[in-house]
Amino acid sequence: MTTTEPEGLPASARRVEYRDVHALRGPLLVLGETADVGWDESAVVELDDGSVRHGVVLEVERDLVTLQVLEGTAGIEPGSVGVRFTGDPFAIPVGRGWLGRVCSGRGEPLDGGPPVVGETTVPVNGVPLNPVHREPPADPIRTGISAIDGLTTLVRGQKLPIFSVPGLSHLALATQIAAQARSEGRGFRVVFVAMGLTHADIDTVRDRLEERAASGELVLLLNAADDPVIERILAPRVALTIAEHLAYEEGDDVLVIMSDMTSYAEAVREVSAARREIPARRGYPGYLYSDLASIYERCGRVRGRDGSVTIVPVLTMPGGDITHPVPDLTGYITEGQVVLAPEVAARGVYPPVDTSSSLSRLMRAGAGPGRTREDHLPVAAQALASLSRSLRAAELAELMGADALGETDQAYLRYRDRFESAVLNQRENEDRSFGETLDRIWDALGVLPERELSMIPTALIERHRPSEGGAS
Incomplete structure (x- = not known):
């Protein structure tokens, strides 16, 4: 390692650079001879050609650090890179500056505007919410879609996934919800995070949501299929960090739509394989349940706060198999599901909702007299x-x-x-x-x-x- 600051400065102020790269495995960089580095700490990866990448510490074992590089490790040679650790977890600025913006999965602008700034910077992994402080979900969110509003009503603070199969209109449904959703009584915002989508699908999403973004009610985070896999893992956490501030500090009702969580789970599996972890069901890591729960459980209502965070994850079920690990584990964590079926789509129905398989376990908390209608x-x-x-x-x-x-x-x-x-x-x-x-x-x-x-x-x-x- 080398110190890039002059001698005489306190140790905490020195910019220590580590260059002992032991291995490059997919998006991971293994670094040796490190000291005083912590889990989830962010890092700056500097290549000898002057380019800069960013990373997050994934694992620390003695003096070895496994770093996930957000932009990927393509083009990195072990002898031509230096790594500096910031001493802080990966964090983003939060505030209303995100509204109306289109950014990458890690929060970098894609709309030609300046970087998003805010008075406060918050770690993207969030802080666990004390269950004692949670309020039960209540009051409806109107999506404008009869199959959901009438039969599986979405409730403020709920997590209600959409299960689909490749080739159905789940992305059209997700963007329609993002464009139309409303709640009564306070400001309503939407954070739409796309993960692993094709560029054509991303263009469709941007066009469909342009009006809501222009009104300052939408945050759009986009991760394309050819973007770095580590960015796909960060994207939902960045979205929820933005949403939590808007909800619990600004007092808004925030709807977070995530499409496609199956792509997210595939990214988790890829990183797990690069770490050489022992696989569990279908090659996914054994901690997939807790990983998904760390995302889904960041929604809800908090006692003493006006706002709420509601989550609608979209999942494509490989082969239409609802017992596949991703929809199966999601079903354990969430409060119902909206299922799209090929046989309904074959009859020319949009959205092709399978009413017999769909339900909202919290519907009674959001529908009925004083909320929607007595009948x-x-x-x-x-x-x-x-x-x-x-x-x-x-x-x-x-x-x-x-x-x-x-x-x-x-x-x-x-x-x-x-x-x-x-x-x-x-x-x-x-x-x-x-x-x-x-x-x-x-x-x-x-x-x-x-x-x-x-x-x-x-x-x-x-x-x-x-x-x-x-x-x-």
Whole structure:
């Protein structure tokens, strides 16, 4: 190691440079003969050609330090690099300066503007929140999408993932939520973080969210598929650090949308392989659960603070396998899921939500009298129960033919068609209110005989059911 500051300065003020590079493994740099270096400490990697890269300490073992280089190790030669440690964890400035900006996964500007500055700098790994200080999620967030607002209502402070398969319209759904989502009573902000997307998809996201970014309500963090894998690991943590300050210090309701968390998990697996760790399920490290939890659990409401952080992670399930480690572990941590299905998309429905597999475990905390509408919860329950019955009717129709079914089963077949066309199916820029969504569900239920609406109180049926509903 060498000291680049003049002699006579205190040791803490010297810029100590380490040059003993033992190995380069993928995005990792192993450095020897180090001293007084801590886990999660940030570093500056200087190449002999004058270029500078950045890193974060991943592991410390005696005098060996494993450093993850954010820009990757391509082009680095062991004898032509010097590393300086800052003594602090990797941190970013926080504040309202992020609003309206488009940046990389580690917070570097991509919109041609100056670097983001703030009065406070905060480590991106965050600080664990005392569970005693948590408030239960409450009050709805309106996404403008009937399949979510009507049947799996998103609640302030909730973590509600979207499970999809490659090739479906999950990115369109995620950007539509980011463009339309609202909550009542206070400022609402959106932080959208893209991980491992193609450049074409990134261009689509930027175009779709341009208006909200221009209004100063959106922060956009973009990590492309060919960007460094370490940046992909940092991106959701940078997004949540920004969101936590806006929520708990500025008092805003903040929605954080992360697409695609499967790409994030692949990055974790790649780094784990470079560290030569023993793999667990499907080659992922055994700590994947705790790693995902360290991200998902950074949402919620805090006692004494006005704001909230709500998380909507988007995951593509390899092979459509919901038992794959990433969706499986995510399901353990989060509070429900919105599942997109190829068979629904094949019927021309957008968004292709599989209502039988989707649920929001906190829906009762965000829907109903005083929040959305008095009939919301019973109508949603009736709609789902009727859809389940319509599936059985459809199976009978395949076996016997629709003409052989009774009048009630035929009504359920009409109900399924009406529900998909009037409620589930909507345009990618269509923004519906809670009232419109519920009225559309009533319209679909109107094809059923009134005796079949057994989950809705009679008073609500008399008040809301369309007058031209089916025969009783």
